[in-house]
Amino acid sequence: MEFLGIYHYWVFAVLLMIGFYAVVAKVNLVKKLIGLSVFQSAVFLLYITMSKVSGGTAPIFQKGEVDQIFSNPLPQVLILTAIVVGISTTALGLGIVVRIKEEYGTIEEHEIQEIDRR
Amino acid sequence: MNPQLLILAALGVPLTGALLIGLAGRLNDNLREAITLVTAGLLIACVWSLLPLVYGGGRPGVELFEVLPGITVAFKVEPLGMMFAALASGLWLVNSIYSIGYMRGNREQKQTRFYVMFAVSLAATMGIAFAGNLFTLFLFYEALTLSTYPLVSHKGDQKTVRSARVYLGILISASIGLLLPAIIWTYSVTGTGDFTAGGILRGHVEGPAVGLLLGLFVFGAAKAAVMPVHRWLPAAMVAPTPVSALLHAVAVVKAGVFTITKVIVYVFGVDFLFAEPSSSWLFYAAAFTIIAASLVALRQQNIKRLLAYSTVAQLSYVVMAAAILKPLAEVGAAIHMLAHAFGKITLFFAAGAIYTASKKTELGQLRGIGRRMPITMTAFTIGALSMIGVPPTAGFVSKWYILAGAFQADNYVAIATIIISTALNAAYFLPIVYMAWFEKDNTPPDQAHGEAPFATLLALSITAALTIAFFIYSAPAYELEAQLVRWAP
Amino acid sequence: MIALENHLPVLQVVVPMLMAPLVVLLRPRGLAWAAAAASSLMSLVIAIQLVAGVLSGTDYSYALGGWEAPYGIELQVDDFSALVLLLVTAASSIALLAGKASLDQAIEQHRQPLFFSAWLLVLAGLAGILVSADAFNIFVFMEISSLASYVIVAGGTDRRALPAVFKYLIMGTIGATFYLIGIGLVYMMTGTLNLADMELRIHEVADQRPILVAAGFITVGLALKAAVFPLHVWLPNAYTYAPHAVSVFLAACATKVSLYVLLRFDFVVFQQNLLGHELQFAAFLMPLAVLAILVGSAVAIYEYNLKRLLAYSSVAQIGYILLGASLVSIGGLTASLLHMFNHALAKGALFLAVMGLAMRFAQLDLRNLGGAARHMPWTAAAMAVAGLSLIGIPGTAGFISKWYLVDAALDKGIPGLALVAVIVAGSLMAVVYIWRIVEALWFAEETENTPQGVREAPAAMLALIWLAALANIYFGLVTELPRELATVSAESLLGHLP
DSSP states (O other): OHHHHTHHHHHHHHHHHHHHHHHHHOOBHHHHHHHHHHHHHHHHHHHHHHHOOTTOBOSOOOTTOOSOOBOOHHHHHHHHHHHHHHHHHHHHHHHHHHHHHHHHSOOBHHHHHHHHHO | OOHHHHHHHHHHHHHHHHHHHHHHTTTOHHHHHHHHHHHHHHHHHHHHTTHHHHHTTOOOEEEEEEEETTEEEEEEOOHHHHHHHHHHHHHHHHHHHHHHHHHHHTTOSOHHHHHHHHHHHHHHHHHHHHBOBHHHHHHHHHHHHHHHHHHHTTTOSHHHHHHHHHHHHHHHHHIIIIIHHHHHHHHHHHSOOBOOTTOSOTTTOOTHHHHHHHHHHHHHSGGGOOTTSOTHHHHGGGSOHHIIIIIIIIIHHHHHHHHHHHIIIIIIOHHHHHTOGGGTHHHHHHHHHHHHHHHHHHTOOBHHHHHHHHHHHHHHHHHHHHHHOSHHHHHHHHHHHHHHHHHHHHHHHHHHHHHHHHOOOBGGGGTTHHHHSHHHHHHHHHHHHHHHTOTTSHHHHHHHHHHHHHHHTTOHHHHHHHHHHHHHHHHHHHHHHHHHHHSOOOOOGGGOOOOOOHHHHHHHHHHHHHHHHHHHOOHHHHHHHHHHHHHOO | OHHHHHTHHHHHHHHHHHHHHHHHTOOSTTHHHHHHHHHHHHHHHHHHHHHHHHHTTOOEEEEGGGOOTTTSOEEEEOHHHHHHHHHHHHHHHHHHHHHHHHHHHHSOGGGHHHHHHHHHHHHHHHHHHHHBOBHHHHHHHHHHHHHHHHHHHTTSSOTTHHHHHHHHHHHHHHHHHHHHHHHHHHHHHHSOOBHHHHHHHGGGGTTSHHHHHHHHHHHHHHHHHTTOTTSOTTHHHHHHHSOHHHHHHHHHHHHHHHHHHHHHIIIIIITTTSTTHHHHHHHHHHHHHHHHHHHHHHHHHHOOBHHHHHHHHHHHHHHHHHHHHHTOSHHHHHHHHHHHHHHHHHHHHHHHHHHHHHHHOSOOBGGGOTTHHHHOHHHHHHHHHHHHHHHTOTTSHHHHHHHHHHHHHHTTOHHHHHHHHHHHHHHHHHHHHHHHHHHHHHTSOOOTTSOTTOOOOOHHHHHHHHHHHHHHHHHHHOOHHHHHHHHHHHHHHHTTOO
């Protein structure tokens, strides 16, 4: 069952598309940001998935143990950084949404366009 | 002074002049115009002191800097450029005298900008005349287009700006769209763009590509106004008359035919082009332009537009002569640049003088004007005779050489074209002359007028005298330009 | 000094990054600006030293924290990165120096320290991208610069900047995330993040599908960041509604840094190793480049808002840069890199002049700018000069890159002629839109919207506007510096081809 064997990649792909769909299709700016977060989280999962080694544990040396198998720690470290970036992006995005609400009184994309066109 | 310095001075003097004119413009009008005249005089001194050297066979040159590997900004004086520079600088002085009368007489706005841009245009013209390679030529060619734009759009109203847009649009589009690719093509096949006696393209392009490349050059140099890229010239007539006179009868348009002649002689090589059948279309294009433009001129009612179409036809004389590709015809092409310049600038001066004195711009208003403005109309008559090619005027001399070249090549189409166009020229110029001298004056009494201001009369008398003088004594010009073809192997 | 010389690559990032939090603390009037300008100038000095260094053949490789590559993070500066570093730091410095008066208008006094702090973070991020030789590190710096640039674009008073920035944020984040997916996939197959190491290892797995997918993700992600047509939709509004000084800074260099990563990644990592990548790369980018030139210029012709007109022109100019690269030849790449440099000069100068105009004219609509040249002749003249450079008139910087581009296209035979036609058409359209600006400034009548008492831009700003305009002429005649950097970079990029 090759399909099931790589199911976590399917999870990644499906999450990615859900997020992307929300970014493109939703007109509410907050919902767009939620979609963006889902989109980014999918990528986090991709990294975590690839670092997993069958039977591997957390990469910590234990006294007396030899021939330990570790999961690759590097992608996990990378993704910690990426998570920080993601949070910053979401925070900044929400900040901008708040400002838009203050200035335009709405956070619906089409209504904002309507106001600007006037 | 050493010739290298003189070449640089020919560029530097008008530019410095422009700067000083700009500064003086805020202080005093008389000072500004004095500086213009002094600058023009200095430029003549610089350019003309190169004459003996070039006449004696010297080819002074100077290289400024290398922009890209193999592509330099360099100058080299050869007979054709020498003549062009001497002509433009000489007539600038006359034209400056005229400008003073015209601009004051018509109380034009923004006179300082006018004189500044005029000086800049002359610097660009000198750059074109002395250019030692295609790149340098192109650099100054574009500089000339851009620096004349403010002059054409001088009036600043909607109609003028629209015309100026046509002017700039055609000149810039053609030069970027056609001339530049032609130049890059030349550089990329030959590795050089230096003007070399006998041409540089032999052995690098052949077959129909030669005709195509020639086409890019000829229509790219839209300043030569070969149809169908001639529309900018009538459009440029919205400019003040001194601009039309010096720039659109001499400097700018001659820069176009100069570029074409120079490309034929020094880039293609006369013999190479003569042996290549795909290049023969140029001759027919020029012949067509001569006839067609003359026919259009017949139908014009506005004096300046008529002169503009006459210029279109006369420019194609030069192109056609160059395209006959025989030594005498090449000389004829060079001499016709000179001869046409004297005659046409006189005509424009006269048209401007009429406008200044009476605000008349249409042919129908000229009835009997000869009695009110005898000096102006005498000059106009001389100019018109020169355009037709009647002795004793300059136009006769150049037509003689072109015809001689046509016989040398047994080119009967050229001969026929010249004969037909002469008849057409007569058909649109002689009625004006007749009307001005022999018909009854119909000016309403409240619009009575006399001659134009003295400065304009002085200028047009000088050029009319030059038109006749050139008929009597043209040997030096012939001998200078004969070197053009004696060079070629 | 010897010791410091070795640390130049890291200093390029560290100086603005350390200054950023300090600037926040500088509350007194004008001090934050002074500190930001000073540290930007210091970055410029470092960049100039790096340029001088690479020209004399110094190899700047820097193991961050002493950890050698491929385990540690490596910083590396070569001709290509030095060229773009020079652009970025110069653009930032001149925008800050000239933009003081304009920024004082746009940003309230108490928010200025925060704004300048964000500005320095943009600078640090862009510099970081350029010095880094580590794929993930580039991602991090890319996000630092992007997040900070969202802040400075939205920093002004125009509320329309907010939706523009939101769009910019969404599209920028998607682009960066695509890039992240791409390097994740590459890492999965090769186990390295160092670009040079990646080049060696990717060879063994080049035929595997994840690598192909990675190449796609990375190219598209970076193309989004670089505003390659048709992924450019975020750019026009972001440039239009940003504070004018920010437009100067970002228009001159921001997209070029993304293009830098795109070229570097594609040529160093993929080009040699993927079968047929050369063809795919060209086949993907060339049509986009052609479309960018034609569509961008055409839209600019019909645009009335001066800043948006210039922004669409940027979309077209990015097309020229890509067109050169997609020829995959020394000549083409040289043209492409030269155009990065020359376009930055022209567009920087144009936006500087726009900033000058904006000091006096609240509305930058071509229909409302009548009489501008009468009252501000110097600003208007500088704009004309920079415009000529954008068109590519000989004697200006823009001409040099067009020459190289046409020359490189002609080398490609008959299809090359079609490309020449596109380049020429683009230039002619540039004539039209630049001339619309010139006519609006010089010949249009004053309208009732013309503000009263218009006078020339402040002297200091005017001096810098003209410095930028004259640079366009200088680099149009004396071309050795950008030419040498571009040629060497092109050769080293192409050196990775078999």
